[in-house]
Amino acid sequence: MALSWLLLILLALAVIGFFAGRSRALASAGGNVRDLHSLPSYYGYNVALTALVPAVGVLIVWLLAQPMIVNSTVSSLIPDQAVPEGSERGLIMSEVRRVAYGLDGAVASGAMTETQAQNGNADIEALTKTLKDAGQVLTQDITQPILVAAQKFRSMTSTGTVAMQVVVLALALLGAAFAYVRTHKEFRARNVVEQGVLALLLLAASIAILTTIGIVLSMLFETMNFFQLHSWKDFFFGSTWAPNFRGGSELSILPLLWGTLYISVIALLVAVPIGLFAAIYLSEYASGVTRSIAKPLLEILAGIPTIVYGLFALLTVGPALVSMFGDGGMLGVGWMASSNAVLTAGLVMGIMLIPFVSSLSDDIINAVPQTMRDGSLGLGATHSETVRNVILPAALPGIVGAILLAASRAIGETMIVVMAAGAIAKFSGNPFDAMTTITTRIVSQLTGDTDFASPETLVAFALGLTLFIITLGLNIFALYIVRKYREQYE
């Protein structure tokens, strides 16, 4: 029975429960709605929710927990000597899973019977051939321990699934029956239902916490695995980034951090002056018409997906810069070898951040009280003197906050640097050099063939965690500054 059928049955049960509960409540009041404590539909909702919510909750928990339990049990079944030299238990487990799915597929397509699939003493060569003929994907030859483990995996999974269905359905029926029996005209159905709904709302709101916990935990575990395989001193204080899938890699974050910060600084050098002056002009000088046209147009830049900026950097800005600064270029200086460079990525990222800086600063400048402007103008200052000497100092903390938020965006930006920054990790001050960043390395270490037992793959999680902590720190600091500043004038 597929999961969708189970869900459909649960839903059907809830609908039936709704009508049953409703009519039972009405019957208990002798058909007179005014004798009921709550509106009749609340009695129905009560039955439906009591049937549905615990059952679905158990279903979700079961679906999450079952793979973990099955995996650890089956994994302990594989004897140590069955794990080949230089391989990993995790790899064997994925092979076990593949064989198990292969057996499932072969049974489903009719290439073998269920008893054949469960036969632990089956001729392995014949079995492999049957599976391959049935179009199942196997990467290596099946060995006896793998076959046994795969069969155990299958039997545990199918028992688990059947047990899950039984438990979930029983829970739903029990819940429905319990609520149905309780249904009576004196029963305070509305209060119960509203309590339940409130709990569901709270649950939805807690998903934000769950996501954060999920992010931190998923990266923390793999990062700890990484630090068991690789020295943390090299990661934080080494000077070379040279992953080598044959081992002996040097994985230091510092060159990547340098590239990230360099590109971010260039981006901010582009975005902050342009964004800030645009915000000053729009909030202090521009007429209503100009403002209503220019502001949305600038904000279009913020709505464009980063992949577009990446392509723009890769195919337009990069080649244009090379034709200026490259060998035989317009300036004839020959500084730039390839279109992948810190400058390319930084410039384009700067364009992307202009609306970010300008709209945040615009809000902040608008929040400066009008009385301060009037006072300054009344004393004879020109408009620009007012802006420079009164408004900007007053708005400075907020603007710093906006710049920090933009910096956190620049540090976490991925597509532009993946497409335009290059792949060479080095310390260099030359903006025409290709350099690499934290996000670029995360992408390259985690795409393609990944082996979650090698430090070269796991380092991506350590990089991700560092990136998460840096951006989180910047955001919290920036929000703190902005909030503190807002309170000052409210």
Added chain:
Amino acid sequence: MTDISQTPDAAPTTKPKGGSLFEKDARTKRRNAAESRFKMYGIAAIGIGLLMLIVLVTNIVTAGTGAFQQSFLELNVELKADKLDKKGNRNIEDIKKVSTFGYAPLIASALESEVEKLGIQTDLKSKAMGKILSKAAQAELRNYVIANPDEIGNTVSFRFLVNSRVDGYMKGRVTRESIANDKSISVEQLDFVDQLRDAGVLYKAFNPDFILGADASDQRPEAAGIGVSMLGSLFMMLVVLALALPIGVAASIYLEEFAPQNRLTDIIEVNISNLAAVPSIVFGILGLAVFINYMHLPTSAPLVGGLVLTLMTLPTIIISTRASLKAVPPSIRDAALGVGASKMQAVFHHVLPLAAPGILTGTIIGLAQALGETAPLLLIGMVGFIASNPPDGIVAGFLSPNSAMPAQIYEWSKRADPAFYERAWGGIIILLIFLVTMNTIAVLLRRRFERRW
């Protein structure tokens, strides 16, 4: 009286120190110059920003429109029965046994007879002439024959795709100079192309397969389309809509209407504002670690992409939903409570319907943001393969590996043949059309239903 009469005489001798207001002194001039300079900086900044927007848009349009056009060669192919159906029994299984290579001679002879008919003089061998056609032509012919076995023996007119280099030549991307080191096409072939073009059988036309078709391998950029990855994006957006909207609205209702002032609420609020600023790639790492490595959901599946994007879009939807709940005046709630509604009834029966347009607008904007997001998709494996088959069925649409529009564009931008760049820009045009449409709908909804209380 004398005082008055005397003052005019005295005035010229003692000129006021600051001079006339109409005559600006150096300091005022300097201050005014600084003022207009400052203003110019502002105008320049906005000008640069808008200029960048214009450059970007023109660049996208000029580089991408080519992808919607493709060069075709019209040929009358004789489907020879002795080649395609050797047994002569029109059995579909026997016809399927003829591989795509078996169709090459048919196309070659069709091309030769066409050349003869048009009276084109060329020194090219038949094989070199066939090279101007796409490698997809044989497969197209084979698919046609398998679909219409009755046509065997007849002569059928086809519109074949030509090779990407020839297409580039027709579009002006490839020139005789630029192919000096190119092994896959020669100057003679380009001359031949010129002759075919002048004869009117080789022409550029709108190419619907770019919008509706599937991706093609490295060798056949002319046959690549974005249709299948568009389906992938569609299924992802369905997942995002089905999860992010209810969860986001429920969370906002709790936080805005019911949450007590306590530590848990504070933690939730801080979490939401922080999640909104977490780099998108971190969500990709989360998806890889939790959905793929732990829960063993299928790699590259739109379901996983949708789950990751849901987590990413939730903060956006929550923030906009809360804003629109906040905009409903308290008098509505008070009135509902006053006539005896419970708090829950007041919210669900009165506040929520009034806030619905705002919630919808926020959701559409969140979806648009999710549609263009690429970085998390790279980590859950939605790139690096060829999305060549549309999913068969709804469940497969969610679970079978697929690409998504931005991932497909990234994939094309990485391939070696510059013909793919044109397709990447074309893909961006399609992506931007979707985004503009969604944002326009959001703006229109807001205009139509916005209420000032």
